[in-house]
Amino acid sequence: MKKVLEIKDIGKTFTLSKKQQKLEKTKTNKKVAVDHLSFDAYEGEIFGLLGPNGAGKTTTLRIISTLIKADYGDVLVDGKSVKNEAGEVRKKIGFLTSELKLEDFFTPNYLFDFFSTLHGISLEEKEKQKKKLFDRFGIGEFAEVKVANLSTGMKQKLSLAISLVHNPNIIIFDEPTNGLDVITAKVVTDFLKELRSEGKTIIISTHIFSLVEKICDRVGIIINGHMVACDDLKTMTAEKNLEDVFFDIYSQEVGDK
């Protein structure tokens, strides 16, 4: 399989404010979010980043998406460096976070057109992609309804559609089923599988074991910014289920420190 994503020894340290220090119950004003982290992702696979809250999953995804810069190391997306060719990388990736909220005043139609224009998509391509995604998620009948009047599930499906306006080959999804009802969560996971079958590469971050077991081909376990395990899901869960594997590693890692 073709390697499309190379995360090469990246690291990121944040400076904490006094308030954050209080919340984190720490006396130091530095927090290492990602520490010498490396992994690869291949064409046509779903890679799951598994870890507890604060492990560094979101930071890693933000570095890959060019939203933030790594202190050291680099990420190559289809051979393009996030450090030196961020603009090119942005054309190749779709990024979606469950924290995303769309502006209430716009309709799905308008938002899709807006983001298509920013991505420089031709009119023909845009209409084709819009039809495909709107039909897939059942957005078509709500195309002219303001976002404010859409259900939470429909908003999430619209967010997903918008992040894919430019038909990217690499899709980065931070907590894809967070806050979704079971039906919408199923629609989203089924769609991610469909994208994989189309040869797309999908990177998700999650702390839900069942989601990883259901859709991921490979999994990386992050604890305290370190990639402590990274393998095929089948290999990793050959002897124990994923939850047991995770907690074995977790006790070993946290116990070690």
Place this chain on the structure above:
Amino acid sequence: MKNVLTIVKKELTRFFKDKRLLITTLILPAVLIYVLYSFMGTAIFSQLNNSDEYVPLVYVNDIPNSIDNLLTTSEIKLEKKSYSLEEIEAIKEQITNQEADLLLIFSDDFDQMVAEYQTGLGDAPYILMYYNSGNTSSYTIYQTLESLFNSYESIIANKFDINMQNDKFDLVTDENVSSMIFSMILPFLILTFLFSACMSVAPESISGEKERGTIATLLVTPIKRSELAIGKIISLSIIAILSAISSFIGVVTSIPKLLGGLGEDISVSASVYAFKDYLLLLLIIMTTVLVIISIMAILSSLAKSVKEATTIISPLMIIVMLVGITSMFGNVNSNLFVYLIPIYNSIQAMGSILSFNISYINILVTIVSNVCYSLLFIYFLTKIFNSEKIMFTR
């Protein structure tokens, strides 16, 4: 450039699709200002008319003949007699309770003493006036009579006359009056309206994107941070200018009504200004909006939420208002360096246009410096959009 236009179009669409924002930003300012100023004019006119109809009650103790003749022509209800000390105390009580307006007490043999009195020699004749400054009619009649007695005193010791011929001594023109009033009032009001208009749109557009998380979706598109910053500034400036124009129309149409309420022969009209003056004013307004919006955009981008942005910007409003108030005092400053100070330069430039003291070099310096400041602020805004610490810290 295409991306800048896309951002501008999106922001304007958002604005024009939000009926609530549209009404509060574009329609309400003009309507409210017109209604408010017109109402104030009518209220002042009505109050002056009412006070004209009102006949004040004045008690006069032992009124001298000269004063009696003087007061017969006045529209005052005079209660003239020789009051006892108890009665005088009772009248004072009435004035305190706002049941009477004034009590006049004269020195004994007032007329004779006035006739014989030589300045600086012996005790001067006197008039005592008891009034209540908390009662409008009492205070008004006090001022009227004080003025009347002062004039009478001048006539008695008349040495020379001032403006006694039947001629027009005040050579003021309608244009002078209009320019004086507009140059005092409008720069402050325009600045206030511009600031309010900017405040109603900037925090929502910048920190709103951060708060909603939509900024991340925008930043992972191929759009440059500078294009995003310029697009935001241009669109917000257009909205702010539209809002300011709405307020401006409200002020210009209602000021004649407001001043008409004073009952004076004041003819104030915005038609004294030529097209060139309006054009210069518009240029100043446009560049001022760019400066204000850029500053607000920076402050909003530093905030984590719309609420926080509004809190950060509020103290700035006090500073801007204080700068604006300076237009109400003194003449237009001709020092060229003054026109390099942001906001203050706009106030001075607007004042100079409205008072017909235009210095084109000063206007040019104002416009160029405002554009330069805006570009500098846009540069900072782009830097902020690039700062992950600011954009993604919660």
